[in-house]
Amino acid sequence: MNYLSVIERYNEYQDAIHELMASIVTGIFDEKLLEDECALSRAMTWLSKKYPFVELIFTLDANGVQTSQNIAPSFFSNNISSTGQGVERHQRPYYKLAQDSDSVVVTPPYLSTSSQHLCISAALRCTHDNGSTKGFLIIDITLAQAIEFLMGDRQRKKFHPLFISIYSFIVLGLFAVVGILLFSAGSSIYAMLQNPSAPDFHLQPFGIIIYLTLALAIFDLGKTTLEEEVLMHKDIFRHSSTRRTITRFISAILIAVSIESLLLMFKSVLVSPEYLTKAVAMMVAAVGLLVGLGIYVYLGSKAEAILKQSTLKFK
Structure with missing residues (x-):
């Protein structure tokens, strides 16, 4: 799909895409993901089998600094930089939306700095018992492939x-x-x-x-x-x-x-x-x-x- 078609389809199926993203994040979220990068890799392996449009997963600390590497599935890894740990993400839209929310937030479409694809991100804030922010779980998806997945168009594309x-x-x-x-x-x-x-x-x-x-x-x-x-x-x-x-x-x-x-x-x-x-x-x-x-x-x-x-x- 070209970018114009992707944006048009996103506007048509925005609610369904956001609900799917929220269910994905909620389904895999565990506080261990913020501390254990191996657990994060296992989560990505599972996601890549169930949802092949997921291209990236990583975590942030309370200040928006990335605490993990960019973890991508094997078929995306050649196109995505594996670095990212220590990079400040406090200006990114997913961080701004998630820092004041207790539920999953989904960004509008934007061009990913890691893969150069048109993507959207879902973020979930994790808090301590006293309500302070512990960290954030971020998942990026390739928007065009997500739309193809929802419309049942993946087999034809092959x-x-x-x-x-x-x-x-x-x-x-x-x-x-x-x-x-x-x-x-x-x-x-x-x-x-x-x-x-x-x-x-x-x-x-x-x-x-x-x-x-x-x-x-x-x-x-x-x-x-x-x-x-x-x-x-x-x-x-x-x-x-x-x-x-x-x-x-x-x-x-x-x-x-x-x-x-x-x-x-x-x-x-x-x-x-x-x-x-x-x-x-x-x-x-x-x-x-x-x-x-x-x-x-x-x-x-x-x-x-x-x-x-x-x-x-x-x-």
Whole structure:
């Protein structure tokens, strides 16, 4: 997910994410974690198996100074600095929120200084019997992976590189066909220039334009596939992303059909009147395709607006 999608999803599922974070911290909290770094490592091992989006756990003293190392699961450890003990964290948002709270606090999203990922932190203050602060337990999670976990999208993400590879191969094939069509158009243009006195000279441009329009349509199809499925992030859970992809595909087909219908109409007027009916039918089909696309886009946007309103009502 890109950062914009992550923030949007966080705003939608903020309550669920905060409740999950609070349950994680409450479930593993023990005063021994503030004193025993081995116990902290064991807690992280358990968390990484149950909640693979947890990226960091550490402790602070009453003054906001880190008392443990940055403890991360093995699959995160290469991207996270293991240092941190003795670093002052009193300006960090989790410390400011937790120092006056007796329950688990969760920060808004921020960029982690340890992993450089967009994350959120949960913190819980531990107190002595007299109410004074003994220390703080801090847990960081990678926000994008937490959202994928909540939405049940982790299994699909494993196959995402395979999907990208297949789409890339298809795009290369489409571009190869475009190259063949452009070569054919260029060869036809060269042949026309070599023999301008040919009896069918006035008809040859129609064949060239057909090559070029087919190349344009196929290139636009390949370009759309490359942008939508390979280069850009596509949120499959959003109706707008699916609607955008379908709109772009249908638009490419619509342009090709419209150009071909015009060519067929010109050809029917010049030399082949029998093609006039087919040309009009193609033009009607293009208009119907355009009307259908407009209805689809309108109804899709209306449905998404209604869905957003209903989601806000349940919050």
